[in-house]
Amino acid sequence: MKGDIIVLEEHHQRAARTIVPDIVDAIRASAGRYVITVAGESGSGKSETGQAIADELETHGFVAVLLGQDDYFVLPPMSNDAKRREDDSWLGPHVEVRLDLLEQNLVDAANGSDEIVKPLIDYDANSVDDETIDLRGVHVVIAEGTYTSLLKHVDTKVFIARNRVDTLEHRQKRNRGNEVGDPFIEGVLKLEHKIIAGHRQLADFVITRDYDVIAVT
Numbered sequence: 001m002k003g004d005i006i007v008l009e010e011h012h013q014r015a016a017r018t019i020v021p022d023i024v025d026a027i028r029a030s031a032g033r034y035v036i037t038v039a040g041e042s043g044s045g046k047s048e049t050g051q052a053i054a055d056e057l058e059t060h061g062f063v064a065v066l067l068g069q070d071d072y073f074v075l076p077p078m079s080n081d082a083k084r085r086e087d088d089s090w091l092g093p094h095v096e097v098r099l100d101l102l103e104q105n106l107v108d109a110a111n112g113s114d115e116i117v118k119p120l121i122d123y124d125a126n127s128v129d130d131e132t133i134d135l136r137g138v139h140v141v142i143a144e145g146t147y148t149s150l151l152k153h154v155d156t157k158v159f160i161a162r163n164r165v166d167t168l169e170h171r172q173k174r175n176r177g178n179e180v181g182d183p184f185i186e187g188v189l190k191l192e193h194k195i196i197a198g199h200r201q202l203a204d205f206v207i208t209r210d211y212d213v214i215a216v217t
Contacts, residue, residue, distance in 0.1 A: 069145020
């Protein structure tokens with residue numbers, strides 16, 4: 001999403017250094033581009049972890065691109081917030097997010113397309129445009145976002161098991177639209193927690209609240 005600022009910290013990089021060596025052989029053996037998802041609740045560090053994984057892959061000779069689920073919302077941020085407040089059914093992966101388009105972008109990438117066309121949300125302008133991503137020379141595509149565990153065409157799934165209490169400090173740092181402390185937003189985060197709590201069971205790697213990594217066998 002345009003306007004997003006990603007600040008990598010040591011715990012993000014440490015998690016990436018744990019995960020990447022375990023999947024290097026699988027990436028090398030993959031017939032097409034390898035697909036990784038990073039899921040978790042708001043403020044859990046999905047964007048940062050995805051970027052850290054991309055950076056760590058580069059040290060092993062792999063070029064990766066990062067796709068953010070935030071770009072696939074039907075409505076831009078301020079419009080989406082207004083819609084949520086007026087329509088209590090406007091929440092969740094099959095309502096407000098174009099997961100089908102994200103899935104298709106991943107399928108096209110995995111199958112060798114030279115480029116994909118994806119949405120690009122501008123947070124400050126509250127707008128949605130299109131952008132073309134050049135995939136020539138790319139080995140790995142990483143999709144990060146709250147509901148990305150639901151995507152089917154994925155080789156490795158990472159889930160960050162941190163809830164809204166654990167993520168409070170991170171959300172205070174970014175404080176998009178003064179969302180921290182807004183009772184309505186806190187209610188949304190509670191609902192999101194209920195929606196994705198079980199997604200941990202879909203993961204190949206679970207990152208704990210302390211950012212330790214558990215490989216699921």
